Amino acid sequence: MLPKARTGIDGLDEITGGGLPAGRPTLVCGSAGCGKTMLAMEFLVRGATQYGEPGVFMTFEENAAELTANVRSLGFDLDELAAAKMIALDHVHVERSEIEEAGDYDLEGLFIRLGHAIDTIGAKRVVLDTLEALFAGLPNHAILRAELRRLFRWLKDRGMTAIITGEKGDGNAITRHGLEEYVADCVIILDQRIKEQISTRRLRVLKYRGTAHGMNEYPFLIGEHGFSVLPITSLQLDHPVSAERVPTGIARLDEMLEGEGVFRASSVFVTGSAGTGKSSIAAKLVEAACQRGERALFFAYEESAAQIIRNMLSINIDLATWVKKGLLQIHSSRPTLYGLEQHLVMMHESVNAFRPTMVAVDPISNLTLAYDDADVNPTLMRLIDFLKQKQITAVFTSLTSEAMVEPMQENSQLGVSSLMDTWLLLRNVEYSGERNRTIFVLKSRGMAHSNQVREFVLSDAGIDLVDVHLSGDRVLTGRARIAQEEDERVALSTGHADHLRTLRQLESKQKTIEAQIAALQAESEAVHLAIGQESVRAADQQILAGTKRQPGGAGGTQRKPV
Amino acid sequence: MSEREPGDAPLASGHVPAYQLRLYVAGQTAKSLTAIANLHRICETHLAGQYSVEVIDLTKTPQLAAGDQILALPTLVRRLPEPIKKIIGDLANEERVLVGLDVQPGRRAAS
Numbered sequence: 220m221l222p223k224a225r226t227g228i229d230g231l232d233e234i235t236g237g238g239l240p241a242g243r244p245t246l247v248c249g250s251a252g253c254g255k256t257m258l259a260m261e262f263l264v265r266g267a268t269q270y271g272e273p274g275v276f277m278t279f280e281e282n283a284a285e286l287t288a289n290v291r292s293l294g295f296d297l298d299e300l301a302a303a304k305m306i307a308l309d310h311v312h313v314e315r316s317e318i319e320e321a322g323d324y325d326l327e328g329l330f331i332r333l334g335h336a337i338d339t340i341g342a343k344r345v346v347l348d349t350l351e352a353l354f355a356g357l358p359n360h361a362i363l364r365a366e367l368r369r370l371f372r373w374l375k376d377r378g379m380t381a382i383i384t385g386e387k388g389d390g391n392a393i394t395r396h397g398l399e400e401y402v403a404d405c406v407i408i409l410d411q412r413i414k415e416q417i418s419t420r421r422l423r424v425l426k427y428r429g430t431a432h433g434m435n436e437y438p439f440l441i442g443e444h445g446f447s448v449l450p451i452t453s454l455q456l457d458h459p460v461s462a463e464r465v466p467t468g469i470a471r472l473d474e475m476l477e478g479e480g481v482f483r484a485s486s487v488f489v490t491g492s493a494g495t496g497k498s499s500i501a502a503k504l505v506e507a508a509c510q511r512g513e514r515a516l517f518f519a520y521e522e523s524a525a526q527i528i529r530n531m532l533s534i535n536i537d538l539a540t541w542v543k544k545g546l547l548q549i550h551s552s553r554p555t556l557y558g559l560e561q562h563l564v565m566m567h568e569s570v571n572a573f574r575p576t577m578v579a580v581d582p583i584s585n586l587t588l589a590y591d592d593a594d595v596n597p598t599l600m601r602l603i604d605f606l607k608q609k610q611i612t613a614v615f616t617s618l619t620s621e622a623m624v625e626p627m628q629e630n631s632q633l634g635v636s637s638l639m640d641t642w643l644l645l646r647n648v649e650y651s652g653e654r655n656r657t658i659f660v661l662k663s664r665g666m667a668h669s670n671q672v673r674e675f676v677l678s679d680a681g682i683d684l685v686d687v688h689l690s691g692d693r694v695l696t697g698r699a700r701i702a703q704e705e706d707e708r709v710a711l712s713t714g715h716a717d718h719l720r721t722l723r724q725l726e727s728k729q730k731t732i733e734a735q736i737a738a739l740q741a742e743s744e745a746v747h748l749a750i751g752q753e754s755v756r757a758a759d760q761q762i763l764a765g766t767k768r769q770p771g772g773a774g775g776t777q778r779k780p781v
Numbered sequence: 782m783s784e785r786e787p788g789d790a791p792l793a794s795g796h797v798p799a800y801q802l803r804l805y806v807a808g809q810t811a812k813s814l815t816a817i818a819n820l821h822r823i824c825e826t827h828l829a830g831q832y833s834v835e836v837i838d839l840t841k842t843p844q845l846a847a848g849d850q851i852l853a854l855p856t857l858v859r860r861l862p863e864p865i866k867k868i869i870g871d872l873a874n875e876e877r878v879l880v881g882l883d884v885q886p887g888r889r890a891a892s
Contacts, residue, residue: 321871321873323873
């Protein structure tokens with residue numbers, strides 16, 4: 220295993236599998252202003268402060284005072300480190316106009332100076348920035364090349380972990396003067412590209428002898444805390460998942476999502492054309508998080524923080540309170556202010572510093588406007604992965620073009636949407652002189668979500684979702700919906716009256732029948748009574764007839780002689 | 782610190798020589814010795830009585846290298862008259878040395 224010296228630079232140690240080759244020189248090359256000096260300086264400063272390895276910075280371009288001032292903005296105090304004998308600065312200045320060549324020479328003076336600086340502080344690390352200045356200062360390149368070869372050999376012999384910076388050459392040349400010829404162990408290329416007036420910086424390990432290393436180009440930036448390279452470490456898709464649900468703050472929207480809202484640490488994508496209420500939904504999610512006592516971070520790329528607070532207040536979302544309570548931070552910046560990677564790193568830094576559980580980005584389409592989709596996707600992927608890793612729920616809004624026909628609107632977000640777990644689609648529906656908003660859940664991974672379109676109403680009472688009404692194949696919203704509702708209500712009440720009337724009619728009919736039944740019953744009873752009376756009368760008559768016959772009979776018996 | 786070679790720098794007492802030269806070398810290498818010898822010869826030929834030479838061996842005093850921005854060795858520095866001029870090499874090319882020192886050849890001590 221090749222011994223490696225950690226650079227302490229975010230991401231670079233991951234790409235190189237542990238740092239630069241220890242005791243060997245590494246060539247860092249790139250065009251002017253791409254950050255070579257910063258990388259080299261951070262390598263030294265981190266070495267001195269984190270790994271206890273003192274370092275010598277030999278600068279051929281800027282003088283020590285300039286360099287000290289330049290890196291102070293990154294929080295590196297070279298004066299202090301120099302006083303502690305952890306860093307030695309030596310400015311080598313070669314002025315071609317003061318130099319006359321008269322005979323044979325070598326660069327022993329450079330070796331002596333470097334050796335002296337190394338010995339003074341017991342350096343383990345060396346930076347030579349930029350050796351190529353010597354080519355301008357010394358006319359005899361044959362001597363210079365021979366001496367450079369000797370210098371690299373000498374650095375290796377002394378076991379110095381060194382960074383040698385070099386200017387990018389024209390065309391395919393790695394460096395202008397072919398320094399790569401001497402430094403064979405590790406070559407790192409920095410690149411700065413300007414596209415649409417915005418620059419992004421990238422880093423690539425061109426070669427690293429004897430070790431595996433990341434081959435890709437990695438975006439990097441120089442932020443407030445120094446250099447950071449962004450390796451796509453989380454492409455393994457191994458972040459923890461949560462079954463916990465996070466309410467959206469809009470009860471009816473939660474209802475559409477199994478009544479519980481979205482999963483924690485999932486990504487919510489809200490798309491729609493202008494004025495469909497994307498920001499409002501994002502703000503609602505943020506507010507809901509704050510109401511639960513969680514921290515939320517709002518990245519705004521369209522409006523200033525004050526403007527968002529004012530505008531959201533109009534729909535009864537009071538963000539100012541949460542800002543005051545320290546639960547909410549709103550970061551507003553222009554998308555074109557930095558390169559995309561810079562935005563990403565700013566987000567990383569803010570998230571790491573604030574530790575929110577909810578992050579809103581409003582809108583990501585402003586980032587995509589400024590950049591190619593090809594650039595945005597990996598960047599967004601990194602951001603989403605990063606947030607998932609941190610168990611942060613994220614809401615991204617995206618503006619789609621009104622002019623696009625609807626299926627195309629959905630297509631336009633294809634690349635990004637595959638990264639999203641829940642996709643809410645907002646639409647404007649124009650009908651009978653009104654424009655109204657509708658919302659539906661296009662997808663929501665891992666849950667049975669509603670397939671219905673709802674009308675989305677923003678009022679000074681807040682956000683509400685209302686069932687839409689269908690008239691034929693048309694979705695009715697706004698006044699048409701209200702009219703429809705009224706119609707239905709009226710229709711309903713009319714029906715009710717009919718029903719009551721029928722009921723009354725039936726009741727009275729029943730009463731009539733019951734009365735008739737009662738009359739008949741009474742009649743029947745009367746008949747029954749009559750029958751009874753008749754029988755009694757008949758029996759009485761029989762008794763009477765019997766009595767009349769009896770005296771005659773006795774007479775007859777009496778008539779019988781004994 | 783620096784080695785002053787008495788015979789090489791004829792300093793008239795109280796008189797500041799017009800040409801103050803400093804020769805940086807690294808040890809007693811062939812290049813160093815050649816440079817020292819060449820410098821003597823050139824100065825004696827063209828600047829007799831008007832110069833002083835200080836020879837500095839950087840292997841002994843490496844901390845002096847930064848002050849005059851020494852990279853190449855040997856380096857001859859013309860400290861006076863201003864502006865500072867540097868001539869690098871073993872001074873084998875006399876003509877180039879004189880151009881570097883801004884001295885007219887054959888001027889001798891006439892001025």
